[in-house]
Amino acid sequence: MKIAVCVKQVPDSETRIKLDAPSTELDQSSFTRVLNPYDAYAVEEAIKIKEAGSDVEVVAITIGPETVTETIKKDCLAVGCDKAILINDPALADADESALATVLTAVLQKDSYDLILFGIKAIDDDSGQIGIMVAEKMGLPHVATITQLDLGDGTLTAHREIEGGKEVVTAPLPAVLTCQKGLNEPRLPSLPNIMKAGMKPIDKLTCADLGLETPAAKAKIKMYYPPAARGECKLVEAEDPADAARELARLLNEEAKVI
Amino acid sequence: MPNIAVFIEQRDGKFKKVAWQMLSEAKRITAASGGEVWAVCLGADPAAEAAKYGADKVFTATGDSFGIYNSELWGAALAQFCTAQKPDLLLIGSTAMGKDLGPKVAAKLDCACISDAVGLTYEGGWTVRRPIYAGKCYIDVEPVTDLAVVGIRPNAFVLEEAAGAGAVEAFTPDLSAIEPKAVVQSIEAGEGGRVELTEAEIVVSGGRGIKGPENYALIEKLADALGAAAGASRAVVDAGWVDYSHQVGQTGKTVGPNLYIACGISGAIQHLAGMSSSKCIVAINKDANAPIFKAADYGVVADLFDVVPALTEEVIKLKG
Numbered sequence: 001m002k003i004a005v006c007v008k009q010v011p012d013s014e015t016r017i018k019l020d021a022p023s024t025e026l027d028q029s030s031f032t033r034v035l036n037p038y039d040a041y042a043v044e045e046a047i048k049i050k051e052a053g054s055d056v057e058v059v060a061i062t063i064g065p066e067t068v069t070e071t072i073k074k075d076c077l078a079v080g081c082d083k084a085i086l087i088n089d090p091a092l093a094d095a096d097e098s099a100l101a102t103v104l105t106a107v108l109q110k111d112s113y114d115l116i117l118f119g120i121k122a123i124d125d126d127s128g129q130i131g132i133m134v135a136e137k138m139g140l141p142h143v144a145t146i147t148q149l150d151l152g153d154g155t156l157t158a159h160r161e162i163e164g165g166k167e168v169v170t171a172p173l174p175a176v177l178t179c180q181k182g183l184n185e186p187r188l189p190s191l192p193n194i195m196k197a198g199m200k201p202i203d204k205l206t207c208a209d210l211g212l213e214t215p216a217a218k219a220k221i222k223m224y225y226p227p228a229a230r231g232e233c234k235l236v237e238a239e240d241p242a243d244a245a246r247e248l249a250r251l252l253n254e255e256a257k258v259i
Numbered sequence: 260m261p262n263i264a265v266f267i268e269q270r271d272g273k274f275k276k277v278a279w280q281m282l283s284e285a286k287r288i289t290a291a292s293g294g295e296v297w298a299v300c301l302g303a304d305p306a307a308e309a310a311k312y313g314a315d316k317v318f319t320a321t322g323d324s325f326g327i328y329n330s331e332l333w334g335a336a337l338a339q340f341c342t343a344q345k346p347d348l349l350l351i352g353s354t355a356m357g358k359d360l361g362p363k364v365a366a367k368l369d370c371a372c373i374s375d376a377v378g379l380t381y382e383g384g385w386t387v388r389r390p391i392y393a394g395k396c397y398i399d400v401e402p403v404t405d406l407a408v409v410g411i412r413p414n415a416f417v418l419e420e421a422a423g424a425g426a427v428e429a430f431t432p433d434l435s436a437i438e439p440k441a442v443v444q445s446i447e448a449g450e451g452g453r454v455e456l457t458e459a460e461i462v463v464s465g466g467r468g469i470k471g472p473e474n475y476a477l478i479e480k481l482a483d484a485l486g487a488a489a490g491a492s493r494a495v496v497d498a499g500w501v502d503y504s505h506q507v508g509q510t511g512k513t514v515g516p517n518l519y520i521a522c523g524i525s526g527a528i529q530h531l532a533g534m535s536s537s538k539c540i541v542a543i544n545k546d547a548n549a550p551i552f553k554a555a556d557y558g559v560v561a562d563l564f565d566v567v568p569a570l571t572e573e574v575i576k577l578k579g
């Protein structure tokens with residue numbers, strides 16, 4: 001069995017965005033970069049399947065600059081992925097989700113995978129599109145936002161989170177899944193495994209290597225804005241909590257008109 | 260003149276409110292620019308309500324394919340609709356179903372797909388405003404294809420009645436060639452009863468300050484009194500006090516209600532990311548220096564165990 005895990009390096013969730021006024025560019029130079037937290041669930045699930053079965057190969061696939069290799073080594077190879085593929089092509093700098101899905105589809109079609117795992121979304125762009133687009137482009141079924149996975153003989157059953165409950169979905173393999181928190185608890189890499197990860201292969205490709213013309217973006221970012229500023233916080237001062245509660249309720253009702 | 264198609268989501272014949280919010284916004288746009296607003300629904304007939312919120316035409320497809328949601332059948336139906344009717348935009352609510360359907364339809368039609376938008380403007384072409392980094396920053400995006408599929412965040416647009424003709428149009432997608440592979444076998448309801456987080460107009464959230472799982476009931480009681488959804492910080496979820504489906508933040512749900520009440524939540528950047536677009540934010544925290552007060556409109560520096568039950572009483576009185 002062969003499993004692909006498509007991952008992305010993203011700015012750490014602690015990242016503060018430095019933007020005082022609307023701008024056509026966003027300064028990302030100071031960002032600390034880590035594996036997208038949702039992708040860690042995809043990596044963990046693949047490794048669990050590998051550990052439970054025999055003859056399972058797990059390939060981590062990512063698109064990004066050379067600097068993503070550290071994250072790939074530490075958070076993919078050192079925790080159990082067998083190899084990685086990095087598509088590093090400066091021409092993809094302005095790629096949108098559709099273009100990235102086209103590139104990933106080309107990579108995935110060079111081999112034959114039984115399962116293709118993604119995180120539900122990356123915490124920088126927050127789009128949550130690429131896994132579903134790849135499934136459609138490859139003509140494969142997908143189940144998005146899964147919190148449980150059981151593999152059968154050539155089939156899978158997954159729990160998919162929906163409002164107020166879950167759907168139990170079945171699909172034949174090969175299939176594409178997007179992984180949500182709750183699916184598993186991602187492990188941390190051990191120091192010896194981080195050292196050994198350096199020995200595992202990382203194939204480096206460009207769009208040309210894939211026989212692809214750089215796919216054009218279908219949507220373009222024109223402007224970045226800081227969030228709207230908030231006024232001062234109005235503190236409700238009262239000796240007694242009951243008075244504070246009464247005054248707060250009054251303000252919310254009469255002033256803010258939200259209750 | 261732009262024609263805007265709006266996907267009217269339904270489960271078990273119940274329509275999602277975000278559908279009416281999208282119709283309202285589409286109507287506001289076409290009132291200025293010309294063009295029509297089209298409601299598109301699979302599996303139920305929304306004509307009466309859709310007309311109330313401004314739909315000029317209502318396209319409804321019914322039949323066995325549109326019982327329980329199936330991405331392959333529903334995606335194909337919406338793609339066929341777009342190919343036949345050529346709307347300029349297809350708006351889909353950013354719900355569990357909408358987030359599944361939007362990219363599917365866009366990939367079929369090879370068109371632009373923009374997730375989780377909170378603003379739309381039309382000036383000959385479209386500009387779509389959306390948050391990135393979970394709301395730490397906003398971007399304006401311009402689609403370059405003739406059709407764009409745009410996901411719309413619940414509560415981003417104000418609901419407003421505006422009469423539309425609501426002319427019912429036949430719409431019969433041909434799905435005979437599709438044998439769905441991924442199939443929903445059953446739907447299991449969760450805790451149920453309470454309002455869903457991402458759609459709620461009011462959210463009451465509890466953080467580590469609630470001290471233990473037994474005290475989450477305080478949060479739920481206030482939420483119930485307000486007709487609100489109950490949320491939580493990651494600290495509370497990771498401690499196993501409540502289910503992950505309640506988590507608000509960068510790695511949980513992003514919410515933008517009219518009112519967000521944070522009780523015993525410090526206001527870590529990852530939490531703020533998920534709720535800072537709320538229209539009014541209230542913080543109840545005993546530490547006056549907690550960062551949550553910097554994000555809040557109203558604050559009470561006090562013990563939540565005193566203030567939250569008292570506030571619940573006040574709300575019940577106010578509503579009674």
Ligand SMILES: Cc1cc2nc3c(=O)[nH]c(=O)nc-3n(C[C@H](O)[C@H](O)[C@H](O)COP(=O)(O)OP(=O)(O)OC[C@H]3O[C@@H](n4cnc5c(N)ncnc54)[C@H](O)[C@@H]3O)c2cc1C
Pocket residue numbers: 013037465466467468469491492493494495506507508509510511512522523524525526527528529530533543544545546549561562563564
């Ligand atoms: C990759 C990553 C992703 C993350 N994603 C999220 C996310 O999606 N959502 C999220 O919430 N967090 C997230 N976090 C965690 C975040 O950094 C914080 O740790 C978390 O939000 C803290 O939760 P808290 O505010 O409930 O707890 P604390 O920070 O411990 O704050 C508890 C607060 O309760 C107050 N308090 C205590 N007792 C009382 C009382 N009796 N009355 C009133 N106030 C009281 C205290 O003064 C304090 O301010 C993430 C972290 C990382 C690294």
